[in-house]
Amino acid sequence: MICLAQAGEPSTIKRAKVDQELNQRLPGGVETEGNSMRDPEQHNGLKSVASTSGSSHDRREKLGYDELPKEMNEMKIKDDNKRDGREESHKDVEAAVVSGSGTETGQIVVTSFGGRNGKPKQTVSYMAERVVGTGSFGVVYQAKCLETGESVAIKKVLQDKRYKNRELQVMQMLSHPNVVQLKHSFYSTTEKNEVYLNVVLEFVPETVYRASRHYTKVNQHMPIVYVQLYVYQICRALNYIHRVIGVCHRDIKPQNLLVNPSTHQLKICDFGSAKMLVPGEPNISYICSRYYRAPELIFGATEYTTAIDMWSAGCVMAELLLGKPIFPGESSVDQLVEIIKVLGTPTREEIKCMNRHYTEFKFPQIKAHPWHKVFNRRMPAEAVDLVSRLLQYSPSLRFTALEACAHPFFDELREPNTYLPNGRPLPPLFDFSPEGECSSLPTPFLSLPLGCNCWVEILQSWPVHLTSCCNGSFQNIRGSKVHETKGKMGDGEIEVHQGDDTTVLLIYSMI
Template sequence: MEGGGGGGGHVRPDLGCGVGSGLWLGADLLVSVLLWLMLVSGVSADCCFCGCWCWVEVLQKKEEGAGDAVTGHIISTTIGGKNGEPKRTISYMAERVVGTGSFGIVFQAKCLETGETVAIKKVLQDRRYKNRELQLMRAMEHPNVITLKHCFFSTTSRDELFLNLVMEYVPETLYRVLKHYSNANQRMPLIYVKLYIYQLFRGLAYIHTVPGVCHRDVKPQNVLVDPLTHQVKLCDFGSAKVLVPGEPNISYICSRYYRAPELIFGATEYTTSIDIWSTGCVLAELLLGQPLFPGESAVDQLVEIIKVLGTPTREEIRCMNPNYTEFKFPQIKAHPWHKIFHKRMPPEAIDLASRLLQYSPSLRCTALDACAHPFFDELREPNARLPNGRPFPPLFNFKHELAGASPELIHRLIPEHIRRQNGLNFVHAGS
């Protein structure tokens, strides 16, 4: 379920608010925040903060039995036929369900002709509209973004139309990798934190720059990890959208633990910086072993953020949603970042987290700037390797996402040994 990036039952470090997690700040603040959020959203607390997600839960429970109807079935479709390419029939056997939700179902399948394993996302399609996820995925191609192989439509006996997105199969998620360490009462090795978050930022730098897409649901469950190569791929573009300045968007988007504060404030003209906030939450979760802001509701989510960042100033509220600058509630001091993480945490990690988790969207660094942060310098060392001695997955094959980047930023992004290896043309290719 949404907001489920938990850390295996660990207690969160005390943030100096009386308890390690949950709601504490007092009834007065809770009532103030609750009333304020109801004003922001324009709906009742039951509807906004419970009803919507209870409705999703019902949909998900209805989908639980869907795996029985999918597993073992063979789906055949015809591909090709364009640009002189011959048509050919390709068949997939569904092997197991790997995900369900209000969107539909994702299952692992095997191509009977080639033996290749793929992931197929099956979603109910409204015949009146195009599928936004399909349109966006067709426009994207990047090492850190899930690849769409092809798609096809299928129907049921009730004349329901389903879109089937056939994608490359990646066996693990960042959520499950983190859960493995949490269950073993271990911290994720810092080299993996750097490797995974860096690649996530690389994928975001691409989608934010080239197709201009905002993912709007960055969370550990939507970050795929190849356990052999440790290559990371951002997946699930079901909530993604090209954000057009001046065009309103829904604010009730993004899973709760990773939801940017401007969304809680009801902003409808937000930017791709909501993905940056979400990634900051993911970074903190990998460093802590559990979510930084584990809100139990939309109200509690804001309380958890305030316990760390303090009460937003009037200017910060204006930056998030200018319609609510006059609202007043109790003043809470920010908690020092270095006290949130353990004493041996590298200062570069703390600095990066603080740059990502800012109230003001414009003050958060971009995905490309984040890639150049000193926290990731270890990845740029000439002899850097995985702990098992194998090479890293490709990290510096930048291309389109460098368009408009300053020479100084490009110099920081691409290590000297890579520049020497590829020559100056490598740098110019992205300019």
């Protein structure tokens, strides 16, 4: 479930090694575990960025890299392995695990739930089978319900009155095919009168992290259809979490993305860092695992948006395509160095968008590395384009989750003859619920007559939403008539196309 990021070296040691490593380190060249996969073609372009060739331009660029850690050290960016008092003042960190709080194999826990609002009270017994995750939050173990034989995951978290724990509150609001399901919860106490919250969740056996590692270990890249499947489901879940629930996850990473290995349905888990962001209300910037942390968080921003999740999603997508993390920083300073090596030096305007307090700092001018050189030459152009739209310095310029779902990179998933490599059908991808994911759409979208057969699509490079309803469920596929009619409709207007056995309603709403 959760895998803690390894602690990096102290920034002073890192700065001493920067000059030596710039000619060797590539984005994605460091992983938290195991051996990293080396693909000479894949990273050939990145090697040229830090090359010490004879040209004066290359030498100037190299000197610019050398100056980056120094400049950022003057900015007093806090290293992420050093806690400060500001975090506790916000009361916004996860509960800590205490010694001996793990659950032994074979231990049986008996609890009851229900008995309110006319519902019968039920007693259930869980037998712990194995620990599947540990971290600062506590422990997650797989258990079996003795009454039904069902496997579940139980997350056991120490309750500390000094800290807020929003996870249960957030989980109770969530109901989505790409979000792990909350079954119920209960509290338990120890002989030391320590109180634990036990959150009972559906058990999903695999993670995107382990799936990616599988291909890395055999020196292969993940099949592109799996990348499409996983990233689409991440974005669909984030659209629901952001737009419908109004919550920011704040810790999107491969370890928090569960996958059913048979159906390849993905579910986001671990809402221990999730929070409903309120405009004007400060938040802690030390949030999200380092490799997937948006630059505004590194810059210390406390008023950020759900765009930090979209940056994390872009990092996950790039990692699946590369076979390793794209920004493998060993500290907060080094993380920003890794980002600048790919995106180039942020402009004054971009820095202001991330944190207005840092606009006076002058960074060495590093040119952005072309995205087509970050990936190998065989990478689909649509994949590269989507990554580039998610990994933007300015939070407002990043794709939203809904915009990402409509990107052409996912067109293959919309084809009726697309199947999994094992021949099985794709998991449900486009069963959008009008009462759920689409409930926040403009009024004209909500007045569609149910029972008609229609299509929904968000057009790219055009400021309109094209939406529809198919037998009460929303679909997301492309259609040729969309391109014939775009630009002819006004805000909220409806166009009807009659077919042999199909009536298509096209509703346009200006963004």
